Amino acid sequence: MRVASIVFASPLPQLSKEFDYSIPSSLEEKVSFGSLVAVPFGTAKKPKTGFVVAIKNESSFAKELAEVSSVLSESSVLTIEQYELCKAIAKRQAGLVGELLSTAVPKLSVRADKAFSAVQPPEKIPKQVNTARRTFITPGLLDVEEEKRWTTIFLKIASANLAEGRSVIIVAPDFRDLEVLESVLTSSSLSDKAVRISSEDSLTDRWKAHLRASSGETLITYGTRGAVFAPSSNLGAILIWDDGDDSHFEQGAPYWNTRDVALTRSELESCDIVFAAHSPSAEASRLIEIGYLQHEVFESSKPPVRISVSNERLDEETYSLISKILSSDKPVLIQVSNLGYASAIACLKCKEIRRCQDCNTALWIDPNKVARCRSCKNQFSSQCECGGSNYRSISVGSQALTDQLSRSFPEANVIHTSGLERITRIERKGTLVISTPGAEPSVSGGYELIVFSDSLNMIGMPRLRALENACSKWANALAKISKTGRAIYVGITGDLADQIRSSNFHEIVHRDVLERGELGLPPSTRTLSITSSSRDDLKIMKEQLTELLPEMRLVAETATTVAFNYSIASGAETAATVSRSASDLSRASKHKKPGQRVFFVNMDDNKVI
DNA sequence: AGCACGCCGACT
DNA sequence: GTCGGCGTGCTC
Numbered sequence: 001m002r003v004a005s006i007v008f009a010s011p012l013p014q015l016s017k018e019f020d021y022s023i024p025s026s027l028e029e030k031v032s033f034g035s036l037v038a039v040p041f042g043t044a045k046k047p048k049t050g051f052v053v054a055i056k057n058e059s060s061f062a063k064e065l066a067e068v069s070s071v072l073s074e075s076s077v078l079t080i081e082q083y084e085l086c087k088a089i090a091k092r093q094a095g096l097v098g099e100l101l102s103t104a105v106p107k108l109s110v111r112a113d114k115a116f117s118a119v120q121p122p123e124k125i126p127k128q129v130n131t132a133r134r135t136f137i138t139p140g141l142l143d144v145e146e147e148k149r150w151t152t153i154f155l156k157i158a159s160a161n162l163a164e165g166r167s168v169i170i171v172a173p174d175f176r177d178l179e180v181l182e183s184v185l186t187s188s189s190l191s192d193k194a195v196r197i198s199s200e201d202s203l204t205d206r207w208k209a210h211l212r213a214s215s216g217e218t219l220i221t222y223g224t225r226g227a228v229f230a231p232s233s234n235l236g237a238i239l240i241w242d243d244g245d246d247s248h249f250e251q252g253a254p255y256w257n258t259r260d261v262a263l264t265r266s267e268l269e270s271c272d273i274v275f276a277a278h279s280p281s282a283e284a285s286r287l288i289e290i291g292y293l294q295h296e297v298f299e300s301s302k303p304p305v306r307i308s309v310s311n312e313r314l315d316e317e318t319y320s321l322i323s324k325i326l327s328s329d330k331p332v333l334i335q336v337s338n339l340g341y342a343s344a345i346a347c348l349k350c351k352e353i354r355r356c357q358d359c360n361t362a363l364w365i366d367p368n369k370v371a372r373c374r375s376c377k378n379q380f381s382s383q384c385e386c387g388g389s390n391y392r393s394i395s396v397g398s399q400a401l402t403d404q405l406s407r408s409f410p411e412a413n414v415i416h417t418s419g420l421e422r423i424t425r426i427e428r429k430g431t432l433v434i435s436t437p438g439a440e441p442s443v444s445g446g447y448e449l450i451v452f453s454d455s456l457n458m459i460g461m462p463r464l465r466a467l468e469n470a471c472s473k474w475a476n477a478l479a480k481i482s483k484t485g486r487a488i489y490v491g492i493t494g495d496l497a498d499q500i501r502s503s504n505f506h507e508i509v510h511r512d513v514l515e516r517g518e519l520g521l522p523p524s525t526r527t528l529s530i531t532s533s534s535r536d537d538l539k540i541m542k543e544q545l546t547e548l549l550p551e552m553r554l555v556a557e558t559a560t561t562v563a564f565n566y567s568i569a570s571g572a573e574t575a576a577t578v579s580r581s582a583s584d585l586s587r588a589s590k591h592k593k594p595g596q597r598v599f600f601v602n603m604d605d606n607k608v609i
Numbered sequence: 610a611g612c613a614c615g616c617c618g619a620c621t
Numbered sequence: 622g623t624c625g626g627c628g629t630g631c632t633c
Contacts, residue, residue, distance in 0.1 A: 003633095005633090006633080010610075012610065014610095014630085014631075014632085015610080015632085017633095018633090019632080019633040020633050021633060022633090039633080040632095040633090041610090041611085041632060041633085042610090042611065042612065042613090042631065042632035042633095043611070043612045043613065043631090043632075044610075044611050044612070044632085045611090045612095046611095048610090048632095059633075061633055063633075064633090065633055066632095066633060592628095595610080
């Protein structure tokens with residue numbers, strides 16, 4: 001009698017282990033590692049679906065085994081490498097394997113499964129033991145430099161791997177970048193080797209793509225963050241565009257991110273890693289600093305930059321430049337940090353917008369008629385520093401600016417874009433685009449002028465990663481500038497202004513990382529956050545962890561969240577301890593709500609400080 | 610997640 | 622006496 005070990009794609013801690021079932025002789029031929037099977041479970045009427053993760057001759061389970069009911073897919077749908085990766089990430093993130101399996105394997109589409117036939121019998125290429133090369137690439141800043149684009153560079157690396165029988169996985173943050181990558185892939189000679197893994201595709205398309213990626217064929221598998229878990233035969237390299245982008249972070253438990261999963265996978269499968277970004281994430285910068293990543297730079301021309309120290313969002317000079325460029329029928333981009341019609345207050349006496357003394361964010365009058373910072377919520381006196389106490393409210397959001405500029409430039413075509421709209425491309429003419437960071441449409445030939453109208457706001461936010469994020473948003477927008485284009489930053493002063501003038505984002509982030517390091521802040525440490533709706537449970541958790549892990553430093557605390565910094569070296573121990581405490585305390589909790597977890601554990605919180 | 614088991618209050 | 626509330630615990 002043969003025995004199959006089964007795991008379930010379930011977020012329940014009780015189900016987070018392998019269950020043994022006997023394999024009826026009628027199914028013996030069809031059941032192997034990675035099979036999707038239905039099994040009876042408990043007293044439930046309908047069978048549960050699970051993955052076969054081991055075939056054994058006997059079980060250590062004391063009682064009699066139940067039988068596998070049926071096999072749901074002809075193919076093996078979970079590879080050994082995927083399962084090992086899920087286990088490693090679950091451990092690292094103090095989460096459960098079951099939570100990750102549904103990322104690694106999409107939902108079954110019966111129709112697509114029946115229609116699928118492997119293109120070719122998977123040719124068995126023995127995996128060569130290669131030493132993984134790990135690099136960070138700074139591509140050319142300007143998109144017009146075609147051979148220095150990230151897509152061109154990635155395609156070249158992919159092509160080299162494919163030529164030697166190795167697959168690659170390419171991950172991009174969102175649909176905009178994916179669209180750019182896809183157009184390059186599909187117009188290349190490798191188009192029939194490219195498979196998209198995207199959560200936005202239909203069920204049948206996703207299953208079809210998954211089966212193909214599992215088939216053993218040598219492929220370029222590309223997609224958004226989930227693709228880092230995709231099946232891939234003889235994986236040669238994982239290529240990641242812009243690893244610092246927020247979209248690379250999973251927003252639900254166990255809060256993994258593309259970068260860390262890729263690094264883990266690279267260790268497990270000894271495949272190469274290539275990160276690329278116009279401005280590095282703090283983590284990548286640190287990995288370069290310690291020599292873990294080799295830094296490769298594609299030297300590139302940089303646009304001329306002007307710094308405007310005006311308090312106005314758009315000063316006279318900028319205004320007339322915009323006007324001039326629009327009337328010569330060339331496109332202009334204005335990057336704004338806030339969406340919509342957010343309001344601010346300007347003092348009637350000194351005419352300046354009142355700003356928070358800590359973070360420089362514009363103040364507003366809250367519903368209780370108190371002057372308050374939007375970002376850190378501090379209250380301020382109703383009196384301006386100049387002594388004035390009368391205000392006029394003004395609108396500062398992107399929509400408000402769009403309205404205002406539509407009136408100022410009635411001749412021009414004024415477009416507003418944000419994460420909510422899906423404008424990825426505009427025609428090259430006298431168009432004025434007002435965009436929130438990251439939503440800038442591309443235009444062939446590039447923008448003739450880019451204005452970063454809220455640069456002061458972006459770096460002034462009282463967040464650890466404000467500067468790093470701002471650099472990334474600026475650099476990605478700058479990449480859309482024309483050969484003859486120029487950029488204007490509003491409100492930057494001091495040392496930073498010098499670096500900005502030369503678009504030296506690498507140096508800015510590098511310095512930021514060094515400063516953070518002196519304070520013991522990430523990326524030289526990691527941040528753990530625990531959220532719970534129960535104050536009692538959170539308090540016990542905090543006390544318990546403080547006692548069990550005395551090295552950890554409390555860095556943030558609110559009514560629902562506690563956050564600690566811990567050393568990178570203690571990561572495994574920390575995750576294990578947190579994991580154990582969370583499951584013990586959840587079981588003992590008096591505040592359990594049906595189907596709701598007591599603690600949300602994030603081993604790498606990038607927002608809480 | 611389901612589902613059964615089990616131990617206290619209100620009912621024909 | 623028994624019906625049924627949902628807290629507790631198990632499912633190979």
